[in-house]
Amino acid sequence: MRRTFEDFTVAVDMKRPDFLRAKGNGQRNLLLGRAVAELAADLHHLDTIQRVFVDGSRRPFIRGDWSGSDADYSDSSQLLIEGQQVMQDWEHPLMRKLAENACVSGGDVLEVGFGMGISAGYVQECGVRSHTIIEINKGVAERFERWRGQRPDSDIRLAFGPWQEVIGDLGQFDGILYDTYPTSEDEFVKTLGPKVVTLAANFFPAAAAHLRPGGVFSYYTNEIDSLSRAHQRLLLQHFTSFKVELVRDLQPPADCNYWWADRMAAVTAYK
Structure with missing residues (x-):
């Protein structure tokens, strides 16, 4: 399954012929369509909210004993x-x-x-x-x-x-x-x-x-x-x-x- 949206394309390349086969192609397409639609909605929403993120930075490694660390x-x-x-x-x-x-x-x-x-x-x-x-x-x-x-x-x-x-x-x-x-x-x-x-x-x-x-x-x-x-x-x-x-x-x-x-x-x- 491949669906193209304005900002990206979502493609599902199934490796097993029986993956999500259910009882037929209609049910498979319904399940895949739902999953792709949810992923596309998530990507669109994340693109919106990332605009208000602060910069953040890399966390240092935890090198010592957390219990006894200052x-x-x-x-x-x-x-x-x-x-x-x-x-x-x-x-x-x-x-x-x-x-x-x-x-x-x-x-x-x-x-x-x-x-x-x-x-x-x-x-x-x-x-x-x-x-x-x-x-x-x-x-x-x-x-x-x-x-x-x-x-x-x-x-x-x-x-x-x-x-x-x-x-x-x-x-x-x-x-x-x-x-x-x-x-x-x-x-x-x-x-x-x-x-x-x-x-x-x-x-x-x-x-x-x-x-x-x-x-x-x-x-x-x-x-x-x-x-x-x-x-x-x-x-x-x-x-x-x-x-x-x-x-x-x-x-x-x-x-x-x-x-x-x-x-x-x-x-x-x-x-």
């Missing part, structure tokens, strides 16, 4: 670990939305990644019953302890270590907020590989396992302003339903090397 808060507007920008203050609107979604029940909330404490502050403003935070970096954990000390009347707990190692001991939650980042170069490459639909995908099974019935899983997607069909299928393998909200008018600075657009999609998945 957490650089010298610039109060951002957190650096291993020379990498981990969080910046332009993320406030996004972190607020993720926290509000995770805390809708007011129950027990798990947050994966403390960072600058932006989303953690919004979780506390929501008035949850308990607030557990998983953090792997020692310097960030020290900042967390100071942050927790300012809230003596709140039930706030720290689970220190990689989420893969500590989550099994944490029980069930009403809401989970996921905002973390690969902690080694190998994990970085695997997480951002061509088959990954979103950075949070490797956490889907854990989120589903540790949510109570009716619980919510809150995260953002690196697809900017939508969910691909592959992303939707993966979500529905682990959750019963989901919603997507666009957080617009974000202002990442021109030198931000982990995000480029002025919007992100906040996803809420329901157990």
Whole structure:
């Protein structure tokens, strides 16, 4: 199948004669036509939104032990670990939305990644019953302890270590907020590989396992302003339903090397 549009041509060269054969050519053409139309629509839309991207830059390699690497808060507007920008203050609107979604029940909330404490502050403003935070970096954990000390009347707990190692001991939650980042170069490459639909995908099974019935899983997607069909299928393998909200008018600075657009999609998945 080959279709020519004003700006590009999409061609599908099938290597197997029985690929998408279904019950006949009519069904095959219908399925292929849908796939090509979706790809063409995506390309047209991406061409539109890329015009508002900031420049971005190449991320440095993660060379040391993320857990023991210095957490650089010298610039109060951002957190650096291993020379990498981990969080910046332009993320406030996004972190607020993720926290509000995770805390809708007011129950027990798990947050994966403390960072600058932006989303953690919004979780506390929501008035949850308990607030557990998983953090792997020692310097960030020290900042967390100071942050927790300012809230003596709140039930706030720290689970220190990689989420893969500590989550099994944490029980069930009403809401989970996921905002973390690969902690080694190998994990970085695997997480951002061509088959990954979103950075949070490797956490889907854990989120589903540790949510109570009716619980919510809150995260953002690196697809900017939508969910691909592959992303939707993966979500529905682990959750019963989901919603997507666009957080617009974000202002990442021109030198931000982990995000480029002025919007992100906040996803809420329901157990």
